[in-house]
Amino acid sequence: MAIPFFKEIKIGSYLLKQKLKGRERYPLVLMLEPLFRCNLACAGCGKIDYPDPILNQRLSVKECLDAVDECGAPMVAIPGGEPLIHKEIGEIVKGIVARGKFVSLCTNALLLEKKLHLFEPSPYLFFSVHLDGIKQHHDKSVCMEGGFERAIAGIKAAQDKGFTVNVNATIFDGHPSEDIAKFMDLATEMGVGVSISPGYAYERAPDQDHFLNRRKTKELFRRVFAAGKGKKWKFMHSSLFLDFLAGNETYHCTPWGMPTRNIFGWQKPCYLLGEGYTKTFTELMETTDWDTYGTGRYEKCANCMAHCGYEPTAAHASIAHPIKALLSAIRGVRTEGPMAPDIALTQQRPAEFVFSRHVQDMMSRIHATKPSPAPTNARPQPKVTAAAS
Secondary structure (H helix, E strand, O other): OOOOHHHHHHHHHHHHHHHHHOOOOOOOEEEEOOOOOOOOOOOOOOOOOOOHHHHOOOOOHHHHHHHHHHHOOOEEEEOOOOHHHOOOHHHHHHHHHHOOOEEEEEEOOOOHHHHHHHOOOOOOEEEEEEOOOOHHHHHHHHOOOOHHHHHHHHHHHHHHOOOEEEEEEEEOOOOOHHHHHHHHHHHHHHOOEEEEEEOOOOOOOOOOOOOOOHHHHHHHHHHHHHHOOOOOOOEOOOHHHHHHHOOOOOOOOOHHHOOEEEOOEEEEEOOOOEEEEEOOHHHHHHHOOHHHOOOOOEHHHOOOOOHHHHHHHHHHHHHHOHHHHHHHHHHOOOOOOOOOOOOOOOOOEOOOOOHHHHHHHHHHHHHHHOOOOOOOOOOOOOOOOOOOO
8 A cells, every 4th residue: 555644644634523523424635627628538538428518517616615614535636637727726636635625637638838837736546547557558548548647647747747656557358467467567667646436437438338247346356465465556546445456355335435526516425426416515415315225226336347436445444453454465365265245236226318318407507508599689788988987
């Protein structure tokens, strides 16, 4: 595990405080999406499948900072879309850092060198560059030849300016463990930590054929972790989450652990599923029927092992069982032997497909806020001159 000690202590203290208060549900990371627009069109992305009027929407600086205050999580991740497209992204990040919150600014790095002047190095800020493996896999994932080299250049430019940089990788079916191991070796050479997660099939993702199921995920990560024995790979995850990926833990997801605020509102129930939206964080927490979501409960969640749902579970488990977490970190991930029992899918409710309805609702809201065009027979208004004013 390669989470900086300063950050680990602050987040650990927050978790312990929530436990002492007896809070059952509380946020760990705010997923703040100020826009969906992106300068890439990745095959597995479900965030860009919207009409242009929706892709043109932005959260204001005030809306972003209000969400940070309302949620109260110690860390804020800013995905998208591509956040660096937002004209006020520098002000948004500055305001979050000023609040003593950790900021993970997610980016494909195509604009990173150009936009570095908007930010100042800080122990509270790090860039999380989207890099889906070695060149052949990354370029295929982002549907852009040369995307890998651009991302590497952005990482090095940010490091040269004194910024902390990590990379986030989404792993899809057909991604050989040997290539993932090469990617981890490369990340180690570059001095960056890695956040890694199996791909999850969004309701409207263009490519639905290359997402991993749970058994394949566990087998793949066991091979990857076995290849990393004795190496100094830096994963930006808790040791228990890595154990979960390798099939050594049976966890239910914690969808409220990483609540999402985007242009639609507060998203029910989690970052990956947009099944409804509320106006406030309190309403999200109090009106979402949390028990109807998750693997074994809902068909859409059947194959999900993504970090946004299960890292909070692992974090809570680390607080509840600190000795177990410590031993896991010292010994490393177990890559042989029987796997923990998986969650049965026999009682899950069928999927509801609601994407189109939310799109229609948002389009109606956008059209309702547009000013009506002036009547064609309106009389022209007199021009106001400088003297008259």
